[in-house]
Amino acid sequence: MTAYLSPEEIQKVRDAALETGLADPMVRPLLFDGIMPRYRGTLPLLPAPVRQVHSDLNEMNRVERLVDGSVPLEIWLRNAVAQTTEAAPLAVFQHALDDVARNAGGEPDVMAGVPAPEIKEEIVHRDDTVPIGFLRGGDLAATAVARIKVPPYETGAPLQPNGFPHSGTGWLIAPDLLVTNHHVVNARAGTGAGRPLAEPADLSLQAQHTLARFDYDTDDVETEEATVSALVATDAELDYAILRLATAPSKPVLKLSRNSLAVAKGDYVAVNIIQHPGGQPKRVALRNNLVYETDERDVRYFTDTRGGSSGSPVFTDDWKVVALHRGTRRVENVSFHGSSTAFVNVGTQMDTVMRHLAANSPAVHAEIEAAQRD
Incomplete structure (x- = not known):
């Protein structure tokens, strides 16, 4: 695989570690917390702390993921x-x-400013309160969201030597239909033109071997994983994939917003995301979650996400799904809460996905529409 970071970027990380004292050998175990001990034992041990950090980073930079699906460099950086x-x-x-x-x-x-807030006497800037039912609605919506793991295949067989599962997020759009991103089911590392695409037969196999774990709210409780029987619809450009579960779970179907989200200049619209970042237990992004801009295809927002959040539902405050989170877009001259930002997150409008399904997979579209009416 191609290294995650360039040599220059690795050097910057190394220098930052030196600057903050993280090159101290006594700190090294903290940086490796959560990385498989068997892998840690394979890393060379060097007498000089600076060389040790550089060696650790270079070694991890060459490893796409371990047998448990984790990415050691990602864990090290998170620590x-x-x-x-x-x-x-x-x-x-x-x-x-x-x-x-x-x-x-x-x-x-x-790749392809937020207006000054309104001032009111009774509140700070604007009223950000929501009805208490907002919390109950979010709790119910979360039960339809699952962590998914997709094993990569090549020419009909598990991909070797790096055939470890890729993590993402999926959610119920019909009783036994789970929607996520195409790039999650594609299960290949890389971005843009450098990201290889699985052959259609391998993509289908990957879908059929996908596992969806509902109710994964904490590591303290084991929950069963649902199996997938088929990939029923997908599109790489809109970046969606719909999987049929072998058995319909006893979970509610998330309701879709019937219209595309349109945000005029000066509007304050929040979107909330329930997700499984890094394949870890479920989290919800409720703060710092304003929409930046929208168009017919995309919703762009400041709501926080991480790797593994791909495929998450993007909700308005009534817990209707307005978009399918898919990634990040680079921006220039954009500020949020007084600080400049180089990125905004982006999702595909679900109204656009549904129109594409109606034109290309009418039976699946009809099934989803029936579920949305129930």
Whole structure:
């Protein structure tokens, strides 16, 4: 595979580790927390701390993922972020983590100011309160969201030597239909033109061997994984895939917004995302979640996501799904809460997905429409 980070980026991470004291041999176990011990034991041990950090980073940079589906460099960087408080090195670690997480998840590169807030006497800027039913609705919606793992296949057989599962998020759009991203089911690392596409037969096999884990809210409780019987619809450009589960789980179907989300200049519209970042237990993004802009195809927002969040439902405050989260877009001259940002997150409008299904997979579209009416 191609390395996750360039040599220059690895050097920046190494220098940031030196600056913050993370090159101290006593800190090394903290940085490797969560990485498989068997893999850790294969890494060379060197007497000089600087060389040790550089060696560790280079070794992990060459490993796409381990047998448990985890990405060691991503875990190391996540631990480095947790151990760092200084702004400059923290930014280096976070930037590298975002790049690795997106690349590991196979998120496509979708490259292509927020107005001054209204001031009211009774509240700060604007009323951000919501009815208490908002929490109950979110709790119910979360039960329809699953962590999914997709094993890569090549020419009809499990991909070797790096045939370890790719993680993503999926959700119920009909009683036994789960929707996620095409790039999640594609199960190949890389972004943009550098991301290989699985052959149709292998894509189908990958779908059939996908496992969906509902109710994965904590590592403390084991929950069963649902199996998939078929890939029933997909489109790489809109980046969606619909999987049929072998057995319909006793879960509610998420309701779709009937219209595309349109945000006029000056509007404050929030979108909330329930997700399984990094294949970890379920999390919900409720804060710092304003929409940046929309068009007929996309919704772009400041709501936080991470690698593994691909395929998550993007909700409006009534817990209707308005978009399918798929990745990140680079932007320039954009600020949020007074700070500049180089990225906004992006999802495909579900209204656009449904229109594509109606034209290309009418039976699947009819099934979803029937489920949405129930």
